[in-house]
Amino acid sequence: GDSVTQMQGQVTLSEDDFLFINCTYSTTWYPTLFWYVQYPGEGPQLLLKVTTANNKGISRGFEATYDKGTTSFHLQKASVQESDSAVYYCVLGANSGTYQRFGTGTKLQVVP
Amino acid sequence: EAAVTQSPRNKVTVTGGNVTLSCRQTNSHNYMYWYRQDTGHGLRLIHYSYGAGNLQIGDVPDGYKATRTTQEDFFLLLELASPSQTSLYFCASSGGLGGYEQYFGPGTRLTVL
Numbered sequence: 001g002d003s004v005t006q007m008q009g010q011v012t013l014s015e016d017d018f019l020f021i022n023c024t025y026s027t028t029w030y031p032t033l034f035w036y037v038q039y040p041g042e043g044p045q046l047l048l049k050v051t052t053a054n055n056k057g058i059s060r061g062f063e064a065t066y067d068k069g070t071t072s073f074h075l076q077k078a079s080v081q082e083s084d085s086a087v088y089y090c091v092l093g094a095n096s097g098t099y100q101r102f103g104t105g106t107k108l109q110v111v112p
Numbered sequence: 113e114a115a116v117t118q119s120p121r122n123k124v125t126v127t128g129g130n131v132t133l134s135c136r137q138t139n140s141h142n143y144m145y146w147y148r149q150d151t152g153h154g155l156r157l158i159h160y161s162y163g164a165g166n167l168q169i170g171d172v173p174d175g176y177k178a179t180r181t182t183q184e185d186f187f188l189l190l191e192l193a194s195p196s197q198t199s200l201y202f203c204a205s206s207g208g209l210g211g212y213e214q215y216f217g218p219g220t221r222l223t224v225l
Binding site: 009041049099100104 | 152157210217
């Protein structure tokens with residue numbers, strides 16, 4: 001069945017550092033790959049969506065890409081700010097008629 | 113005007129108690145979901161539904177029932193609550209399954225003593 005793996009449980013960076021979060025996925029169908037962000041006390045919200053058609057997404061300074069060869073997808077930001085402190089989830093959707101699969105989340109803490 | 117609302121926001125009950133969590137969406141979405149969120153596990157799908165009267169099981173359905181009474185309303189029922197069900201519960205809605213964005217509610221924190 002479909003699955004997604006998110007290995008980085010927690011990341012601590014200083015302001016202006018580079019952020020890179022990586023997930024791997026497995027599906028026999030065409031994937032749609034999402035990144036959701038969850039700020040403290042809130043529900044998750046969509047940050048970026050990447051499909052096989054567009055290959056890349058950019059929003060709020062974040063960039064999401066995927067690599068079909070290695071079945072991995074990535075979230076990066078050139079310069080993080082304290083306000084980016086949150087939990088980031090990678091999510092796999094597929095056109096298989098089944099529900100989306102969430103990674104276990106990466107808690108990002110940005111210190112001043 | 114929040115599109116997905118949940119009630120109550122906090123709930124404390126005792127082991128063996130009966131709990132109902134409520135969710136309402138105003139997105140006119142067909143799909144609604146119930147997740148639980150626990151440290152180290154992220155978000156895990158309990159049940160989902162694609163319309164009134166429909167119910168599908170997710171990855172962790174044991175100990176939970178759910179009912180979709182209308183397109184807008186989806187309920188999660190814990191008939192014999194246990195301490196292992198202490199968690200943060202989220203409801204979400206979407207227009208479809210795999211390729212569709214999910215819209216989440218603010219969450220309900222449930223404590224089972």
